[in-house]
Amino acid sequence: MDIKNNVKKIFFEMNLILMIMTLLLIIAGSVSIYSATFSEIKVYFFKQIIWYVIGLFLMFVMFNINYNLIIQAANYLYVFFILILIVVLVFGKEIMGAQRWLQLGWFQIQPSEFMKIVIPVTIIRFILIKQNKPFTTKNLFKIFLLVVIPILMILKQPDLGTAILLLPIVFVILFIGNIKIKKLIIIFLIFLSLLPFSYFVLKDYQKQRLYVFFNPEIDRLGAGYNVIQSQIAVGSGKFFGKGWLQGTQSQLNYIPVKHTDFIFAVITEEFGFLGGFIILFIYFIFIMECLKIINLCKFTGGKMLGAGLTTMILLQIFINIGMTIGIMPVTGITLPLLSCGGSSTFVILISIGILQNIYKEYIKVEK
Amino acid sequence: MKKYSILENIKEIHHRFLRIKFLAWIVSIFFFILLIRLFYLQIIKGDYYRKLSQANCVSIVKKTAPRGHIYDRNYSELVINIPSFKVNIIPFYFLKNENFEKTIVELANILDIPPEDIKEKLSKDRGYILEPVTIKRNLSEKEISLIEEKKLYIKGILIEPEPKRKYPFKSTASHILGYISEITKEQLVDSSYKNYKAGDIIGQAGIEKQYDQILRGEDGATYILTDARGKQIKILNEIPFKYGKNVVLTIDIKLQKFAEQLMEKNKYKGVILAMEPATGEILCMVSKPDYDLNFFSGNIDVKYWKKLLRDKDHPLTNRAVQGLYSPGSIFKIVVGLGGLNEKMIDINTSFLCEGIYWIKTWPYKCWRRDGHGHVSFFRAIAESCDIYFYKLGLKMTVEMLHKYALMFGLSEKTNIDLPGEKAGIVPSREWKIRTSNSPWFPGNTVMMSIGQGYLSATPLQIINLANAIANEGYVMQPHVLKAITLSNRKIYKLFEPIKLIEVNIDKKNIEYMRTAMKRVVNSAAGTGKKAFISDIIVAGKTATVENPQGETHAMFAGFAPYNKPAISVLVLIEHGGGGGDVAAPLAKEVIEFYLKELKK
Structure with a gap:
C-alpha cells in the first residue's frame, strides 16, 4: 500500500509528458546506436544501455533533491570542478588529439560536460545573492570572470563545442533573470567584437573545419569527407529510409563517428524523413514542455536554472543535427539522449531530473 | 511603498512571461530551420x-x-598484342600518404612527366571511391623497378599489366592499320563516341578506327561492395570480358612492303595502290610519307606527334583515300568512252593536232609541241594527244563530260572501309556559278577534257577508272576487310563483294578502250611503254598532271594480264615528272612482283 502510494505520488509530482518524451528518446537512442554499432563495435550498445540505466537513476536522485540545495552548493561544485579540470589538463587521457577525459576505473568521464550544469548554477547563485541590483557593471564583470575561467580551461583541452555552448546558456540565464535588454545587447556586441580574435586561438584542424563548412568540396577526402558523407547518408534516406540496419552509408562505415556525433545521419538514412521528422517532433514537444515548466515555476532561481538547462539541450540538438545536415560546422557536440556516451547521457538525464524537480516544487507550492 | 513593490513584482513576472514566450518563438524557428533542411535533403534531393x-x-x-589481332590476306600477323605495364594511382589511398605532394614530384621524375599532369588527374571527379587513375602506360623496366621500390612505403600505387600493340612489320602499312590511343577529351564530349568511357583505348586511324567496335571486344567488370576503409565486403556481380575479334585484311603484306620499298628507294612522295579488279580487294595501299607506328605503341611520343602535325608533307594523311588530285590524262578514258557512246566520234574519226589549239586569243598546247598530225581514237589514247580531246570535249560540252564522270563514280565516295575518305569534285556550269560566281568558259571545258582544271579525285577513284575497263564495264566496291575471325581462327564473317558501279556503255566501245589502253603500253609510240612486260600483257594509261605547286605529278593506272586481269595498279608520284617515265616503270615492277613472285 505504501509503495503504491509512493509510486502514485511520484507520478503525480512528475511531469509526465517530459518523462514520456525522455523514455521515447532513450528507446530511439537504443535502436539507432544498436544499428550504428552493428557491423563491428557491439560493445558500445551494451555500454550505452548501462549508461541509460545509471542516468535514469541519477535523474530520480536529482528529482528528489530540491534544486535550491544545488544552487546553494554551487560554490563548492564550482571549485570542485575547476580542480577536476586542472587534473584533466595535467593527467587527462588523450583521445583523438583532445585531452578531455579522466580515466576512472573501467570508464572515462568527461568533466567539461558537467561544467554545462555547474557554471549556470554558479552564476544563478551569484545573481540571487545580489538580490537588489544583480546586473551592475561590476557584478556583470564578476559573472564574466566566473564564466571565462572555466571556458579558457575547456578551450585548452581543446573542446571548442562545449566552450561555445556555455556562452548562450549564460545569455539566456541573464535574459530570464530580467536583465535590461539594452545591457544584454551591449554585452552581446562586446562578445561579437571579440569573436574575430578567437580565430587566433583556434587550432589548425578547427580552422580547417570552418573552411570546410563553407565549402566542403575543397577537401573531399580530408576534412570535407565527414560533411559530404553525412549529407549523402541523410539525403539517400529519402522519405521512408533504407530500413533498420540497411543503411549503406552507416553499415559500411562511410559516416564517421556515427554512433556519437553523427547518430542523426544513421537515423535519417535508415528511417528516412519520416524518422527524422518524428525525432524532431519529440524534441520539440520536449523543449516546449521544459519552457512550460519554466513558466510555471514561481521562483526566479528555478526559472533561470530551468532556462539554462533547456537552452543547453536545445543548442545541442540544433548544433548536432545542423552539423549532420550541413548547416553548422563540425564540432564534437552530442545529440541529447541519442548519441552514445556516458558523460553526455548523464548530464542530460541529470538536467532532466533537475527540471522535473523544478516542476515538483511547483506542484508542492500549488498544493 | 509596499504597494509599489507588488506592482513592480507583477510587472517583473509579466516581463518574464514575455521573455519565455520569446524563447518559445526562437525554439520554433530553430526546429523549423532543421525541418526545412531535412526536407530539402531527403525529399527534394533524395534521388540525387x-x-x-x-x-x-x-x-x-x-x-x-x-584487342583483336590484325592479319593480312595470307594470315601473316600485322598487329598483335604483347604484355606491357601501366602505373595506376588510387587517389583514395594515395591522398592519405603524408606529404603526398612530395611523392607526386618524385613520381613525376621517375616517369618523366610533368607533376601537374598527375595533380590534374588526381583532382578529377571519380564515380566511386576506389576508382584508379592511370598515370602512365607502357612502363620501361627501369620505371617498373623504381616504382616497385616506392610502393613499399607509399599507399595507393599499383602496377598493372595491360596488353600493348606490337607491329611485327614495323611501320609497314601504317596508314591502313592506324594507331590506338586513349580517348581524348574532345572525343568524350562528341556524341558519336557516346558508348565510350574515359580512359578507354580506342582506334584513332585506319583499320583500328574503322573496325574499333569489332576489335575492342567487350570489357568485363567486377562490382565489389566496399566499405569506407576500402575493404572488400562482397562481390556483387562479375561480368567476364569478351575477346576482341580478329580482322583479316585483303592486303598482301609482301606486296605492300615491296611497293613501300619502291617508293622509299627513290624518296618519292605519293601513292601506290593495287587492287584485284574482280573483287574490289585492295592488295596494297602505299601512301608516302607515312609515320612510324611504334611511336604510337603504349604512350604516344609527344615530340614525335608534334613533329608529324607540323610536317608540311602531311604524313598523317592517307593520300590514297584522303588526297585529291587532278586525274589528268587518265580521265581521257572517260572522255573517249563518252564520245564513242554518244556517237560524236567513231574509232576512225580524226582530229588534226598541230601542237597548239587556239580559243580566241588563248592558246592550249598539246604535250607534244610539234603536234601529232591527224589523230584517230587509238592513237589519241596511246599517245595521249591533248588536242584530240580538247576538240572532242568541246564537241561533247561540259554537261556530257559531267554525266560520264559521274557514271564512273567521280565525286562520289567509294565507301571503302577506311576513315576520312574524300569525295572529290566534278565541276559543272552551275557548280562554277555556285562556288566562284563566274560563268563557265570554253577554256574550262578544254581543261576538263584532259582531266585538269577544277576536276579532282582521290587515287582510289582514279584506279576505279582502270578497274571499270579491266572488268569491262563495272567496278567492285573497294575494301580492305577480307574477313572477321574469332580468336580460334574460326571465320565469323566474310566480306561479300558488292558491285559499286555499273557503267552504262556499249560493250563494244569498252572493248575499243581496252585495246587502246593495251596500245599505251605495248605500241612503239605508246606513252606507257615503260610498263611493258615481255610475257604479260599490261594495259594502262599514263598521266602527267600539271599543278601549281611545281613539277608535274607522274601517274599511271593500269591492269594485267590483259585477258583476265588479276591486278590493277595506280602509281602516283607527286612532283615526279612524266607519267610514262616515272610512274609506269614502278607499276611494271609491282605487277611483275605480284604476278610472278606472289601468284607464281
Whole structure:
C-alpha cells in the first residue's frame, strides 16, 4: 500500500509528458546506436544501455533533491570542478588529439560536460545573492570572470563545442533573470567584437573545419569527407529510409563517428524523413514542455536554472543535427539522449531530473 | 511603498512571461530551420543523394578485353598484342600518404612527366571511391623497378599489366592499320563516341578506327561492395570480358612492303595502290610519307606527334583515300568512252593536232609541241594527244563530260572501309556559278577534257577508272576487310563483294578502250611503254598532271594480264615528272612482283 502510494505520488509530482518524451528518446537512442554499432563495435550498445540505466537513476536522485540545495552548493561544485579540470589538463587521457577525459576505473568521464550544469548554477547563485541590483557593471564583470575561467580551461583541452555552448546558456540565464535588454545587447556586441580574435586561438584542424563548412568540396577526402558523407547518408534516406540496419552509408562505415556525433545521419538514412521528422517532433514537444515548466515555476532561481538547462539541450540538438545536415560546422557536440556516451547521457538525464524537480516544487507550492 | 513593490513584482513576472514566450518563438524557428533542411535533403534531393550513396559503396574493377589481332590476306600477323605495364594511382589511398605532394614530384621524375599532369588527374571527379587513375602506360623496366621500390612505403600505387600493340612489320602499312590511343577529351564530349568511357583505348586511324567496335571486344567488370576503409565486403556481380575479334585484311603484306620499298628507294612522295579488279580487294595501299607506328605503341611520343602535325608533307594523311588530285590524262578514258557512246566520234574519226589549239586569243598546247598530225581514237589514247580531246570535249560540252564522270563514280565516295575518305569534285556550269560566281568558259571545258582544271579525285577513284575497263564495264566496291575471325581462327564473317558501279556503255566501245589502253603500253609510240612486260600483257594509261605547286605529278593506272586481269595498279608520284617515265616503270615492277613472285 505504501509503495503504491509512493509510486502514485511520484507520478503525480512528475511531469509526465517530459518523462514520456525522455523514455521515447532513450528507446530511439537504443535502436539507432544498436544499428550504428552493428557491423563491428557491439560493445558500445551494451555500454550505452548501462549508461541509460545509471542516468535514469541519477535523474530520480536529482528529482528528489530540491534544486535550491544545488544552487546553494554551487560554490563548492564550482571549485570542485575547476580542480577536476586542472587534473584533466595535467593527467587527462588523450583521445583523438583532445585531452578531455579522466580515466576512472573501467570508464572515462568527461568533466567539461558537467561544467554545462555547474557554471549556470554558479552564476544563478551569484545573481540571487545580489538580490537588489544583480546586473551592475561590476557584478556583470564578476559573472564574466566566473564564466571565462572555466571556458579558457575547456578551450585548452581543446573542446571548442562545449566552450561555445556555455556562452548562450549564460545569455539566456541573464535574459530570464530580467536583465535590461539594452545591457544584454551591449554585452552581446562586446562578445561579437571579440569573436574575430578567437580565430587566433583556434587550432589548425578547427580552422580547417570552418573552411570546410563553407565549402566542403575543397577537401573531399580530408576534412570535407565527414560533411559530404553525412549529407549523402541523410539525403539517400529519402522519405521512408533504407530500413533498420540497411543503411549503406552507416553499415559500411562511410559516416564517421556515427554512433556519437553523427547518430542523426544513421537515423535519417535508415528511417528516412519520416524518422527524422518524428525525432524532431519529440524534441520539440520536449523543449516546449521544459519552457512550460519554466513558466510555471514561481521562483526566479528555478526559472533561470530551468532556462539554462533547456537552452543547453536545445543548442545541442540544433548544433548536432545542423552539423549532420550541413548547416553548422563540425564540432564534437552530442545529440541529447541519442548519441552514445556516458558523460553526455548523464548530464542530460541529470538536467532532466533537475527540471522535473523544478516542476515538483511547483506542484508542492500549488498544493 | 509596499504597494509599489507588488506592482513592480507583477510587472517583473509579466516581463518574464514575455521573455519565455520569446524563447518559445526562437525554439520554433530553430526546429523549423532543421525541418526545412531535412526536407530539402531527403525529399527534394533524395534521388540525387540515393545515387551518390550507391556509387559510394560499389567499386567497379574494369577488366579490359584484349584487342583483336590484325592479319593480312595470307594470315601473316600485322598487329598483335604483347604484355606491357601501366602505373595506376588510387587517389583514395594515395591522398592519405603524408606529404603526398612530395611523392607526386618524385613520381613525376621517375616517369618523366610533368607533376601537374598527375595533380590534374588526381583532382578529377571519380564515380566511386576506389576508382584508379592511370598515370602512365607502357612502363620501361627501369620505371617498373623504381616504382616497385616506392610502393613499399607509399599507399595507393599499383602496377598493372595491360596488353600493348606490337607491329611485327614495323611501320609497314601504317596508314591502313592506324594507331590506338586513349580517348581524348574532345572525343568524350562528341556524341558519336557516346558508348565510350574515359580512359578507354580506342582506334584513332585506319583499320583500328574503322573496325574499333569489332576489335575492342567487350570489357568485363567486377562490382565489389566496399566499405569506407576500402575493404572488400562482397562481390556483387562479375561480368567476364569478351575477346576482341580478329580482322583479316585483303592486303598482301609482301606486296605492300615491296611497293613501300619502291617508293622509299627513290624518296618519292605519293601513292601506290593495287587492287584485284574482280573483287574490289585492295592488295596494297602505299601512301608516302607515312609515320612510324611504334611511336604510337603504349604512350604516344609527344615530340614525335608534334613533329608529324607540323610536317608540311602531311604524313598523317592517307593520300590514297584522303588526297585529291587532278586525274589528268587518265580521265581521257572517260572522255573517249563518252564520245564513242554518244556517237560524236567513231574509232576512225580524226582530229588534226598541230601542237597548239587556239580559243580566241588563248592558246592550249598539246604535250607534244610539234603536234601529232591527224589523230584517230587509238592513237589519241596511246599517245595521249591533248588536242584530240580538247576538240572532242568541246564537241561533247561540259554537261556530257559531267554525266560520264559521274557514271564512273567521280565525286562520289567509294565507301571503302577506311576513315576520312574524300569525295572529290566534278565541276559543272552551275557548280562554277555556285562556288566562284563566274560563268563557265570554253577554256574550262578544254581543261576538263584532259582531266585538269577544277576536276579532282582521290587515287582510289582514279584506279576505279582502270578497274571499270579491266572488268569491262563495272567496278567492285573497294575494301580492305577480307574477313572477321574469332580468336580460334574460326571465320565469323566474310566480306561479300558488292558491285559499286555499273557503267552504262556499249560493250563494244569498252572493248575499243581496252585495246587502246593495251596500245599505251605495248605500241612503239605508246606513252606507257615503260610498263611493258615481255610475257604479260599490261594495259594502262599514263598521266602527267600539271599543278601549281611545281613539277608535274607522274601517274599511271593500269591492269594485267590483259585477258583476265588479276591486278590493277595506280602509281602516283607527286612532283615526279612524266607519267610514262616515272610512274609506269614502278607499276611494271609491282605487277611483275605480284604476278610472278606472289601468284607464281
